[in-house]
Amino acid sequence: MAEKQSKQNDKKVTPRSEDFAAWYNDICLRAELADYSPVRGCIVFRPDAFAIWEALRDELDRRIKKTGARNAYFPLFIPQSFLQKEAQHVEGFAPELAVVTHGGGKELEEPLIVRPTSETIINHMFAQWISLPMMLNQWCNVVRWEMRTRMFLRTTEFLWQEGHTAHATSEEAERETLTMLEVYRQFVEEFLAIPLIVGRKSAAERFPGAVETYAIEGLMGDGRALQCGTSHFLGQKFSKAFETRYLDDQNQMQFVWQTSWGMTTRLIGAIVMVHGDDQGLRLPPTVASTQAVIVPIFRRPEEGATVLAAARAALESLTQAGIRARIDERDGMTPGFKFNDLEMRGVPVRIEIGPRDVASGEAVLARRDQSGPESKSKASLATIADTVSNLLGEIQKSLYEQARAAMTANTRKFDDYSIFRKHMETEGGGGFADIYWCGNPVCETRIREETKATCRAIPLTNDGIAGKCLVCGEPATERAYFAKSY
Numbered sequence: 001m002a003e004k005q006s007k008q009n010d011k012k013v014t015p016r017s018e019d020f021a022a023w024y025n026d027i028c029l030r031a032e033l034a035d036y037s038p039v040r041g042c043i044v045f046r047p048d049a050f051a052i053w054e055a056l057r058d059e060l061d062r063r064i065k066k067t068g069a070r071n072a073y074f075p076l077f078i079p080q081s082f083l084q085k086e087a088q089h090v091e092g093f094a095p096e097l098a099v100v101t102h103g104g105g106k107e108l109e110e111p112l113i114v115r116p117t118s119e120t121i122i123n124h125m126f127a128q129w130i131s132l133p134m135m136l137n138q139w140c141n142v143v144r145w146e147m148r149t150r151m152f153l154r155t156t157e158f159l160w161q162e163g164h165t166a167h168a169t170s171e172e173a174e175r176e177t178l179t180m181l182e183v184y185r186q187f188v189e190e191f192l193a194i195p196l197i198v199g200r201k202s203a204a205e206r207f208p209g210a211v212e213t214y215a216i217e218g219l220m221g222d223g224r225a226l227q228c229g230t231s232h233f234l235g236q237k238f239s240k241a242f243e244t245r246y247l248d249d250q251n252q253m254q255f256v257w258q259t260s261w262g263m264t265t266r267l268i269g270a271i272v273m274v275h276g277d278d279q280g281l282r283l284p285p286t287v288a289s290t291q292a293v294i295v296p297i298f299r300r301p302e303e304g305a306t307v308l309a310a311a312r313a314a315l316e317s318l319t320q321a322g323i324r325a326r327i328d329e330r331d332g333m334t335p336g337f338k339f340n341d342l343e344m345r346g347v348p349v350r351i352e353i354g355p356r357d358v359a360s361g362e363a364v365l366a367r368r369d370q371s372g373p374e375s376k377s378k379a380s381l382a383t384i385a386d387t388v389s390n391l392l393g394e395i396q397k398s399l400y401e402q403a404r405a406a407m408t409a410n411t412r413k414f415d416d417y418s419i420f421r422k423h424m425e426t427e428g429g430g431g432f433a434d435i436y437w438c439g440n441p442v443c444e445t446r447i448r449e450e451t452k453a454t455c456r457a458i459p460l461t462n463d464g465i466a467g468k469c470l471v472c473g474e475p476a477t478e479r480a481y482f483a484k485s486y
């Protein structure tokens with residue numbers, strides 16, 4: 001066992017400040033979130049990562065259902081001709097498609113596409129079922145062939161939910177698009193403790209086939225943005241392509257107005273990159289499959305019985321209070337080794353119980369969101385459940401506040417293009433640049449080509465004060481957030 005311990009300790013985690021990408025990979029592997037798969041571009045979700053996905057899926061599912069949408073399931077295979085019906089849609093997805101040409105030992109009459117998203121097949125069904133409003137959601141996997149992959153953030157197969165709605169009027173569909181954007185914002189900020197900027201996408205960043213795309217964007221620990229969810233107003237583009245019509249009050253056939261919205265397993269990557277530190281993961285209590293771990297500490301076997309009895313009693317009261325807790329009873333490991341391991345896994349609260357603690361009716365609590373002496377406190381064993389419950393609430397808040405402070409410190413206004421360009425070249429990820437932009441795609445392209453930053457979001461409300469485009473100097477009425485992104 002001693003040998004196994006030293007081997008694990010040998011695998012040093014790359015410091016986050018030294019090489020963010022290497023650090024991220026180290027954490028995903030060492031915290032046992034994911035592993036490489038034999039198929040290039042795909043990953044295996046290990047139980048600790050899947051538990052995070054289950055927690056966020058359950059909560060998001062609850063919030064989606066509250067808006068009136070219901071879950072359904074559409075097939076993994078989509079006829080190739082379906083994708084071709086909407087020109088921008090097929091053009092946008094063509095390079096990423098996986099195509100099935102053979103089945104049952106024969107060449108297929110029509111090739112099948114492995115679902116990259118379901119707008120087309122859902123429209124095909126909507127056209128036959130029409131009854132407005134239609135509000136469906138599905139939890140499934142999708143495939144988009146990726147050349148450059150990164151665990152959770154960009155993989156050929158990933159998991160997501162995709163919501164699809166159809167409405168009688170444009171206003172109703174636009175309202176639904178913004179309702180879901182707000183559901184996503186609240187969910188990510190409250191449940192994942194990740195602060196966001198919210199806004200509309202530029203034409204260049206829009207979903208293929210959408211009239212308007214809205215997104216929530218988070219800022220990762222290296223100063224790069226990550227799109228955490230999108231909500232699209234599809235207008236009538238798909239309904240016209242698929243003849244999805246309804247009979248209005250005047251007995252006229254009208255094309256429906258549609259939306260779609262989605263969130264993916266890349267949120268697991270966002271949790272790692274926003275909250276993690278050099279010691280490992282730091283999980284928001286809401287998504288942690290284990291919120292508190294009790295580590296019994298004793299040297300002599302005769303102390304063991306007393307310490308373990310106290311640990312079990314504490315576990316009982318924590319469990320009764322609805323806290324997801326367990327005892328770390330692993331043999332042959334020093335407490336120090338267990339502490340490091342639990343920190344790597346991001347367990348929000350560690351509870352240390354030794355013989356002297358039992359004698360004084362106390363335990364030592366260590367909170368993962370802080371480090372050093374201030375992370376530790378003493379708690380009475382008699383009221384441990386209340387104390388831990390309050391502490392979990394504080395940790396959730398403090399992780400959000402720490403991330404919010406980092407995002408604010410990394411969001412800058414620029415009014416000089418050369419300074420902006422220099423900043424984006426030299427300052428690592430660069431953070432969010434809050435700038436005036438005239439809206440002309442030419443200026444956006446120049447920014448992308450010269451700095452690698454793209455338009456992440458145009459805020460839904462602006463102060464109405466006009467300025468000058470950072471790039472061309474022409475009058476600009478809106479500010480926009482630009483950043484390098486994943």
Ligand SMILES: [Zn+2]
Pocket residue numbers: 437438439440443469470471472473474
């Ligand atoms: Zn301009």
